[in-house]
Amino acid sequence: MTRALMIQGTGSNVGKSMLVAGLCRAALRRGLTVAPFKPQNMSNNAAVTADRGEIGRAQALQARACGLAPVTDMNPVLLKPETDIGAQVIVQGRRLTTVKARDYAKLKPQLLGHVLDSFGRLKAAHDLVLVEGAGSPAEVNLRSGDIANMGFARAADVPVILAGDIDRGGVIAQIVGTKAVLDPEDARQIAGFLINRFRGDPSLFDDGYRMIEAQTGWRGFGVCPWFPDAWRLPAEDALDIRTDRRAEGLHIVCLRLSRIANFDDLDPLAQEPGVRLTMLGPGEALPGDTDVVILPGSKSTRGDLAFLRAQGWDVDLAAHVRRGGHVLGICGGYQMLGRVISDPDGVEGAPGEDPGLGLLDIATVMSADKRLTEVQGTHCATGLPFDGYEIHMGRSEGADRARPFATVDDQPEGAVSADGRVAGSYLHGMFTDDAFRGAWLAGFGVASDVSYGAGIETVLDGLADHLDAHLDVDGLLAAAC
Incomplete structure (x- = not known):
């Protein structure tokens, strides 16, 4: 049977996309056919698919990590902000409507069926589906009708790994606090946690790591140091594009x-x-x-x-x-x-x-x-x-x-x-x-000898090596069901 695992985060931009991309490449190198999936994404950085639809650019990168061409089922709901209060709603690659933020909550329940259909097609075609959440499950005020995090995980019965970003500070509160505000049934969907973006000696966090395990009862899957080559992969946010401060060029x-x-x-x-x-x-x-x-x-x-x-x-x-x-x-x-x-x-x-x-x-x-x-x-x-x-x-x-x-x-x-x-x-x-x-x-x-595509492949391989070196990747893949 096809298995699936979902990476959720304690907040936005904690590295979920990068973690899923690295796990996709690690699973591929273990001989598995693997596909990425994000039920709902919000981004104006879209990729055009072979079936003439559009999905989030991060899912296109994850597809590349899997050795696949991107298809619309990998990101069935894409929100493209047009104003501060409204967004275009793309469903399975095609524009459905434009809605204001307060009206989107009424639309979400109608979209769950499309999300589950896309997920089902990916499961039928692959050994493993690696799912990326959006935002944070701790946003419990948005839990009703949710299709991006726990609403999807429970509807599809997919185990969840919660990722915290230690570079932001307060990672113990990020993870323990998430457990505290979650509905008990949602909390039971979480199979464990991991710490992302650690700078320095990870052993310095041993006491904090054990504290999180004791406070949540969740299994820890490791502490992942900062991946220095992340900037070389396509950016999902324009703020992540590196500005060069050199005086020449x-x-x-x-x-x-x-x-x-x-x-x-x-x-x-x-x-x-x-x-x-x-x-x-x-x-x-x-x-x-x-x-x-x-x-x-x-x-x-x-x-x-x-x-x-x-x-x-x-x-x-x-x-x-x-x-x-x-x-x-x-x-x-x-x-x-x-x-x-x-x-x-x-x-x-x-x-x-x-x-x-x-x-x-x-x-x-x-x-x-x-x-x-x-x-x-x-x-x-x-x-x-x-x-x-x-x-x-x-x-x-x-x-x-x-x-x-x-x-x-x-x-x-x-x-x-x-x-x-x-x-x-x-x-x-x-x-x-x-x-x-x-x-x-x-x-x-300007002379150029850069091979851009080959460079991306090298970084994806390096990312998989990085995760294998610092996380219990075999344990994470075994947690999929």
Whole structure:
């Protein structure tokens, strides 16, 4: 029979995604067919699947750790925040609706059936399913109708391992406090705990470890030290992308928009030794030594265009271009570069029209149809092919489309300004292609010999080694049922 195990955390960002990825690779190396699963995720960093749906980027990485192509069943419910109080609801890879946070609780019970269907299909196809929770089971105010943590674990009868993050401090209270507030039936679903992100000598925590065991009655599965190469894996949060503080290298600056989406485009650039990558935060001015500005994707193009202007970045960008600097807009960033963005049907908010940055002669009209597909493009400037994906709403047309950024199926894609210094494209993922990335960087005088895909595989293997060295991985896998 297929077995399953769920990793839940004492809070958000305690390392659940990384733990599941490492356990997936460790199980694969033990000869098991294994698949990742996250019932509900909240992220604007999505991956396009082979079945033309979308899932959280973390589950795509976990699928890679399993040696699998990502499919929509691995993350059946994906919430993509569009505002501070509302999110788009993606169910089994397709947009269902957009709801306000307070209304989502009413929708959750309708989604459990979809979650269990997806989980059942994965169980039928694999020896082991490793499940990642969301947030924390200690958020007992959200327990009614829960599909992300204990609600799912009990409905699917999956044992739970609770992970605490000692780097945040207070890990004893994190775990013991979770036990204290849980419903007794929920607490019985927990098979044990582990400590994550320890810095220094783990033996110094021996007394605390024994205290947690005594206070909870749960079995401990080990203390996992900080994994120093974690930054080399695709980031789930834009705040996790490493900003390079070196004084040398091609200076690429990415504007960290409030609804930044699909920023995995930046991960390969962050690993280039000849590149200095800066994630520019709110209130920060564009550095004067910037060579290239990247306007990334956005879940709310018009909203983030207003956010960009509120930071004064529109003025900075105009000055950057006048000085001879380069700009690349990707997806929503491409739309912002144009003359106007129209949303007559209110796809992303209130119906209306906003002037763009005017750096490309294009106009964009938003529509409810979302394009979700993997593509192979050919870069017009270098003639090099590359694999990428599209995940966007809206269509852009205008005079600068006569100079496309790329071609897809022999059709023009994207646009380039007459002087060649401003470019835009709907294609994500282009920089994961080593040959294309190397040629693009060579245009700025930067040599590249980085193999990005091979690097990810090396880090995933190293992560599995790390978990095997410090956790009772065999015990964890044996706890699955």
